[in-house]
Amino acid sequence: MRRSADTGEHDRLHAPVSDMNDNLSDEALMQGYAGGNVDAFGCLYERHKGGLYRFLLRQCSNRDVADELFQETWHVLIRNAASYRVTAKFTTWLYRIGHHRLIDWYRRHQRGALTGYGDPGRGAGIEELATAASGQEPETSLGNERLQARFIRALDELPAEQREIFVLREETGMTLHEIATVLDCPPETAKSRLRYATAKLRARLGDLYESA
């Protein structure tokens, strides 16, 4: 028993850095990076890159813009790593930065606050997103594509605030409280926006999502 405990301790101490990081929380990893551990950042990036990228992509519907905003978001995080304090969840902080990048981008391009999800002329539009869900049989692929296109169009028709909350919820699994923190709005507002978004999507896709 004693021997196995010693062996476990030995393994833990001599485990590769990346293995050790895998068991750490986001907040601990961020603190590790603030202390100079680049591997911790790598682990953090791997955990959150997909969710953040899709969040930004679904908001601006343009791959180039999403790339730019994604990069800016991580650069802001890197710049402010030294001042990071564990006062909230890391994801809240990360998506808050992303949300602000989005707002800034929309202000710069005078597009109004978070409007226009679908923009076929600007790169990754509905079709691109729909075909991204690949790997299906040719026969079912056509049906799925149609289904996904309808879903994305319905998502696109949502008001930007409602769409943002819906996507945040789906991508991160945050609670409404955390979403409210990210979006700088009262939790009740976040809750009602999500309820409206869900109701609208149900109304438009009622015949589809039940079969999904």
Place this chain on the structure above:
Amino acid sequence: MNPHDDNGSADAGLQALYRQTGADRQPPAQLDRDILQAAARATHIKAGKRGFWQRLQMPVSVSAALVVTIMLARWMPAVTQPDLQLPAPATPISDQAQALDSRAQPAAADSGIRELEEAGTDRLQERSLEDNAAVARRKAAAMEKLASPAIRAAKGHMPSQPPAREQGAAESRTGGPAGQTQTKATLQLPADWLAEIRQLATAGQSERAARELRAFVAAYPHYPVEPPLKALLETPPDH
């Protein structure tokens, strides 16, 4: 908001549809590389970047040490000049010890009587007085040892035999016997003495000033004397 409301809007069908629409989309690999490189660069910059105090720590420490050394070098000769003497007490220390002894003796006598009368009840008081007297005697002996020969001579406890240096200095300054001028020679600070010499020189009494300066230099060979005063030493001694 209660926790149940938090999940109230979840919809499994919508979630499934959402997962089917590009849920596996990832940023381009080039973007990954750029961001990871930027993160690594930022860490290196942070490691190489030294704070304001860290950068100045070494030069400030060296400068401070230098300043302290110079100040010590400048001030130590003045401090170590053996001229500062204790002023003679109004009554000699040995007299104080004797007075304490004389006070202790009646006290001892009294306590003896009381001891006889009260069967030895006040032994502590007697012992403390005796202790006081012994301490005073020891102090007196120590002070006598520390006191300069000049003070001892002035107090008349021993024949006037100052060290040759002090004696020479005193004699050369006053021209009289050392015993008569001891007080001035030993109780005057070298700076005051030099000031006096300077005054004599400016008053035109250069012979006397030169005599005093010679005595000063004999008494304090290492004390710094300004060059104009040193020039007085060139004048031939007055016989």
